[in-house]
Amino acid sequence: MAVRNSSSNYAILSEGLRVGFRSSGTELIPRLSSVFPPGSIQTDFANLDFVYSLDEEPGRKSYTAYFKSRALIRRATLSAALDSIASDVQHTVATYSRGNLFLHAGVIGWRGRAVLFPGRTCTGKSTLVHALIRAGAIYFSDEFALVDASGNVHPFARPLSLRSLKGRSTVCPDEEGLKVAPGPCRAGVIIATQYKPSGAWCPSHLSQGQATLELLRNTVAVRSDPGRAIRYTGKLASSAIAIRSPRGDSEVAAPLLLETLDRFLN
Amino acid sequence: MENSSLRPVARQANLTIEELPTELVVYDHLRNSMHCLNRSTSFVWRLCDGQTTIEQIGARLPEVDLPAHLDIVRQALKTLDKAHLLVGKPQFAESGLPTRRQLVHRLGLAAGSAAALLPAIASATAPTPTMAKSGDKDKKPKKPKKNGQDD
DSSP states (O other): OOBOOOSSEEEEEETTEEEEEEESSTTHHHHHGGGSOTTOEEEOBOSOSEEEEEEEETTTTEEEEEETTEEEEEEEOHHHHHHHHHHHHHHHHHHHOSSSEEEEEEEEEETTEEEEEEOOTTSSHHHHHHHHHHTTOEEEESSEEEEOTTSEEEOOOOOEEEEETTEEEEEOTTTTTOOBOOSOEEEEEEEEEEEOTTOOOOOEEOOHHHHHHHHHTTBTTTTTOHHHHHHHHHHHHHTSEEEEEEEOOHHHHHHHHHHHHHHHHO | OOOTTOOOBBOOTTEEEEEOSSOEEEEETTTTEEEEEOHHHHHHHHHOBSSSOHHHHHHTGGGGTOOOOHHHHHHHHHHHHHTTOBSSOOOSOGGGOOOHHHHHHHHTOOHHHHHHHSOOEEEEEOOOHHHHHHOOTTOOOOOOEEETSOO
16 A cells, blocks of 8 residues: 655665665655755655664654664764764665666766766765866766766765765765756776885776776675676776776875876767 | 697587577586686687597688697696696697797787787686675685686
8 A cells, every 4th residue: 555755754766676764753755855865855654675774762862773673773863873874775776776886986977978987986086076076077976987888977975975084975066066966877998906105107908808807896786687787888898998007195196186087088 | 748649529418508699608617617718728628529639620720810839728728627628638738839929929910919819718606696696705706706806
């Protein structure tokens, strides 16, 4: 039976998945909107694929977040609980997406084409992407490349999550006046790069097969749907130049990388 | 002792294969491993039909710009076997097989072109969703292993 979204229930449609959110407090639903993946649209609280819950412990100002019946985090601050839900929702949508294929990658736009930096969490993608968009690139995502069957790359413009010695900070590109991608575009360059303290920018070309393998290594749902994963990444790699290079600090690497992109894309 | 009429057989079961212009990308469902076969390895693998001998395969290597040398076929079979892409184990004496560097020297290939021409497979383990999500900063992503390079 369909249930209208209420003050304590809310549902979204994201990449073909119906995800529901419940909360014990009416005031929490507006706060939950911060965890919805980019591009989500509101839908009825019915026929749900997944359900998340956020419970406030009475009188304690602490919160427990659940995915189905499994606790994601217990007795936490509201901010920490929302962060845990946000992370898990994004991961769940990435894993079970019925639409685009999700790759772990930082993505920018440059000279009308998408540039992908495949890599898992904690490999410096966000820092590099932030440096590049401050240098004029267009922001697609610091965590996921969304690839469709035609090999186009769609934006997933969540706030950037940057790590430093002081801890983690969140950057909203539009609040900083930085450009955000309005829609999908063709991939132009795939760059397999990883931060090394003494890393020097010295790109070498990858074949289409090597590039496909690099993308597959960072495809979230490769094990559950390898056929689709190989087709989509192969299609993407067929339209892009692929290179591999170590890199040093993002502030130093960014201009060198953009020079390389200008050579490839002009 | 090598069986001179060796007729290797490419494995097909539980594999998803994507053909690229000159390479193959293969997903092994049994091991959740992924492989990129370069041009010469793909060529040899396609000829492993259980009917074609390794001598016949070797004679066709000039079609992929390589000399008709049996050691190149053996090198390809060794890398394919290591990646579990053959049915059964090819019976030849690996102790007599030259290393990649020795093969490059023996064939008179330039080092750069040898890397592209000689049989090679890049392999990686397919990540689980959790592996990617964990975000352990001490875990470095594994570089793809390249079979066929010098040990």
